Amino acid sequence: MRTIGCASWDQTPATPCGMPCDRVHPSADDREKPDASYVSHQGDHVFDPSVQPWDTAVAPPPRDDTDPLVAARNGFFRGAGADVRGTAAGVPFSGDLTVLLEAEYGVRPCSVPSWKADALSREDTAVASLRRACRLAVPLTPEALLAHSHDGPRLAAVLTEMWPETVRRHGEQYAEETLRHMLLRGAPDAARTAFLLDCAESAGLRPLSAAEAAHHASCHDRGVRHAVWRYLHQLPDGITHLPGTGAAADPYERLLLQPQVLAGRDGWPATGxxxxxxxxxxxxxxxxxxxxxxxxxxxxxxxxxxxxxxxxxxxxxxxxxxxxxxxxxxxxxxxxxxxxxxxxxxxxxxxxxxxxxxxxxxxxxxxxxxxxxxxxxxxxxxxxxxxxxxxxxxxxxxxxxxxxxxxxxxTPDPHRNLARKHAEAGPEDAERAEVLRDDLHRVFCADRLVDRADAVVGIPGRPGTRDLLRYFPSLGTRYGPTGxxxxxxxxAPYVPAERETSLRQAMLEELFADGGRSDALSPDDRALPLLLCVGRLHPVKQQDLLVRTWLATELWRTSTLVVVGGSRERPTLHERRMRATFGPLVAGREAAARRLALVPAMPNDRIRRLERALADTANGVPAWYVCPSVKEEFGIAVLEAMEAGLPAAGPRRGGVPHYLRDGVNGILLDTGSAAGLARGLHRLASVPEERRRRMGQAARNTVTERYSVAxxxxxxxxxxxxxxxxxxxxxx
Structure with missing residues (x-):
């Protein structure tokens, strides 16, 4: 809803071939407006320094901030030059990050050496240039915008964001005629055809008649067929050109072809x-x-x-x-x-x-x-x-x-770890550049949502709120220094079942049924300290690091470990990969394997019941909840374990330190490395039983007093x- 200006617009968006597009220009009406934030010079867009749409009252970023993304974004949004070369938290970063940031934010015009610029792909150049145009609200003509429409998903996302403004500024008739010309002039590839039809549908345009559109549905490409059907739904006679649901190949297509798909709409309130x-x-x-x-x-x-x-x-x-x-x-x-x-x-x-x-x-x-x-x-x-x-x-x-x-x-993600993650990956990492491009794309998506939102909220706790202003300079302009x-x-409060006590005992009996099973422990080990970890199986959750560290520190000799998460029936790729790491870790270590239980995910009420069973001192299981994630934005699973009365150990990064006080109601862990996690687990294991119980009670008090869903x-x-x-x- 609010557009913030930037330092410069120093190049026109590139065409798919990498050359400047001479059709990218402001409309005649725009050039006549005295408050336009650009001037035209030989067909190029040059930022007019006399027009400053940013709020100059906002304090500039700290001079000692060496995060290149912060430097680039503050230079862009605050209208001040910035040097994006240097280090990120002491870690030097390489040329490709510099090149991509300079190309997208334009904070150091002409600073990119030609040999580095040549290393950018045509898509990189077009994406960076168009993101900058989008942030500046540069009014591309329909022809100029659609000329890029087959250059990859990241670029398509930028075009999709720019398309509504293009239609508004240049008129529906002009946009409709341009789409019609592009759809009928030849045989565009399937992806391009689908994109053009989706552009028409999203703006309510009708470049093709129902009969003309239906002709495209004969294409064997599934994406084109679906785009045609979506387009036909908006035409007055479009439904009559849709095939019957008998032509659907699957349940998705059956729903797509149905004129009405919602049922169960009774009982809605009349007020509120x-x-x-x-x-x-x-x-x-x-x-x-x-x-x-x-x-x-x-x-x-x-x-x-x-x-x-x-x-x-x-x-x-x-x-x-x-x-x-x-x-x-x-x-x-x-x-x-x-x-x-x-x-x-x-x-x-x-x-x-x-x-x-x-x-x-x-x-x-x-x-x-x-x-x-x-x-x-x-x-x-x-x-x-x-x-x-x-x-x-x-x-x-x-x-x-x-x-x-x-x-x-x-949230300040992926912003706050982008430069460090890229620097630590090393140039030999084959996926390094692609991960960087994905992260920059997510940064752009977040900018668009901030710009379009009627209300922006953050996640409680430091450093999250503080980092929002650091990585989103426009939020300081909009909400002031407090963000x-x-x-x-x-x-939500836990609601006990009718037979709560017996159900808890049954869960413990099931957990300690047989150490020879991969999802259970030996009844002989019930009195040992137990580490419980609950969550989806994913690299960011680092369950593999927890198991590896538990083994390497020899804690398997004095404790048991229970990891809950993942689907047994329909595992995702991440779940399969995570589970595949567990077997080799305990291969040939039968004694350790018997003290490790890998339990499939279960409903939330069962998880909370298990946590209460473990927290009950009468059951004789001295338990901890351990979260080994790289970071948690807030950590609902940690809060639930604490509310049950379990002392928790969680990551220092993210929002957990907002409520977990180290040494009072739990322990903060350095989960950034195996060594850091090992130190934390050793510290946890050394806590005397009486102090562990006091931590558990303090954990419960923290949640019940301060963290109500109401x-x-x-x-x-x-x-x-x-x-x-x-x-x-x-x-x-």
């Missing part, structure tokens, strides 16, 4: 606002499976509680479902709790996509979200997205098309109502 919260990765009710982690637990409890809050009519938690789940259950809308509904967006994949797969699904996801949100009994008033990626941008587009406000939870609000996070719901309710009120009163 409708809030949609998104969880596009993983499933809501299966934490620990695939991409489902603490966020699924958080949003489940938050949605239940928020639906009961004053002024809230109902809450929608928006998730995604792939072919396998759609085959088992085609119902897309279901009430989870009173006033809390789950809306499933179909995706054309076997299961919910991984984060790096979202660019390929973005257009379809935006279409499905627009279609389904628009088909609800009442319009959605606000959409809250929580990841800086293409999936969230798709939902942001749907919010805009349906008239909903947008709230975005911003945006950071509503408290919390967990407080979180109330804080967010206030943010939502304020955002809606500002917009209705004419706010941006």
């Amino acid at each position: 606002i409708v809030v949609a919260q998104t969880m596009l990765q993983g499933a809501l009710d299966t934490p620990g499976h695939g991409s489902s982690g603490g966020l699924s637990v958080l949003l489940g409890g938050l949605g239940d509680r928020l639906a009961l809050s004053a002024g809230i009519g109902c809450v929608l938690t928006v998730v995604t479902s792939g072919h396998e789940e759609l085959e088992r259950d085609p119902l897309l809308l279901r009430e989870r709790r009173p006033g809390h509904w789950v809306l499933r967006l179909p995706v054309d994949a076997a299961a919910s996509p991984q984060p790096d797969e979202w660019p390929a699904h973005r257009a379809a996801l935006a279409w499905w979200a627009t279609r389904l949100l628009g088909a609800l009994p009442r319009p959605v008033d606000l959409v809250h997205v929580r990841y800086g990626d293409d999936g969230s941008l798709a939902l942001a587009r749907a919010a805009d098309r349906t008239g909903a406000r947008l709230c975005f939870t911003a 945006p609000a950071a509503p408290p996070e919390g967990i 407080e979180m719901a109330e804080a967010l309710r206030a943010e939502y109502l304020a955002a809606i009120g500002e917009r209705s009163q004419g706010g941006s």
Whole structure:
């Protein structure tokens, strides 16, 4: 909603061939405006230094900040030059990071040696140039923008962001005629055809008649076929040109071809606002499976509680479902709790996509979200997205098309580790450059969400809130030196079952059933200290490092280790890879293997019941909860373990230090290396039993006194109502 200026626009966007595109120019109307933030000089865009759209009252960044990304972004957004060469926290970084930052942010014009510039691919050059144009709101013509439309997913994401402004500035008729010319002039490749049709659909344009569009559906390419069907849905006579559902090859296509797909819409309240919260990765009710982690637990409890809050009519938690789940259950809308509904967006994949797969699904996801949100009994008033990626941008587009406000939870990731991660990878790492490009893409996605959001919130605790202003200079302009609000996070209260005591005993009996099983421990080891680790199996969670360190430090001789997470029936690639590391670690070490239990993920109520069983001193199991993650933004699983009465050990990086006080209610770990984790585990093992119990009680007190989901719901309710009120009163 707010556009912040930058230091310079020193080159025109490159065409796919790498040459400047002479069709990229401001319109005649724009050139006549005295407040335009550029001047035209021989067809190039040159930044006019007399126009400064940034807030000069914001203090400049510290001069001793050597993070190159911070330097580049502050130089760009604050209108000050910056040198992006140097070190990141003392780690020197290499030329390709310098080149990419200078190409994208333009903070040192002409500083890139020609031999380095030649190393950039054509896509790199085009992506960097167009991201800068997008941040500056440079009004590309339809021809100039669409000339790039077959240069890869990262570039397509930038074009998708720029397209609405291009249509607005140059007119729907001009854009429609350009699309028609490109679709009919020859035989564009499948990806380009699908992109052009999606551009038309997203802007409500009709460059092709229903009959002309249906002709493209005969293409054997699945992506083109689906783009045609999405386009036909918006035409007055388009439905008549869709094939019947009998032509569908799978449950996804059956839904795509149905004129109406929502059922179960009775019982919606007549008053109060409708809030949609998104969880596009993983499933809501299966934490620990695939991409489902603490966020699924958080949003489940938050949605239940928020639906009961004053002024809230109902809450929608928006998730995604792939072919396998759609085959088992085609119902897309279901009430989870009173006033809390789950809306499933179909995706054309076997299961919910991984984060790096979202660019390929973005257009379809935006279409499905627009279609389904628009088909609800009442319009959605606000959409809250929580990841800086293409999936969230798709939902942001749907919010805009349906008239909903947008709230975005911003985090300083991947920003704060980008330069260090790149420097530490080493030039011999084959994936190093691609990871860097992915991280820069996510930074761009987060910028777009910040720019488009009616409200931005952070995650509580330092350094998260402080780093937001460091990595998002525009937030300082918008919210002042304290930054945006950071509503408290919390967990839902545990509700014991009717036979709670017997169920807890049964869980312990099952866990200590047989040390010869991979998912159980020996009953003889029940009195040993137990380390419990719960979470999705993923490299960032570092369960493999925990097992390796537990073995290397010889702690297996005096303790047991239980790792809970991952799907046994439908494991993801990350889960298979993580599990594949465990076997070799204990190969030939039968005694150690008997003290390691690898338990598949289980429902949240069972996890919390197990934690209570372990925390109960009457059961005789001295237990710790251990989180070996590289970092946790907040750590819902850590909070749940603490609330059960388990002392916790968690990472120093991220949000855990906000509530875990070292030596008081747990132990902070250096999880950045095996040596650091080993020191932490040795320290944990040396804690006397009486002190361990006091830590467990302190942990429980911390959570029950400060981290209630009710407080979180109330804080967010206030943010939502304020955002809606500002917009209705004419706010941006």
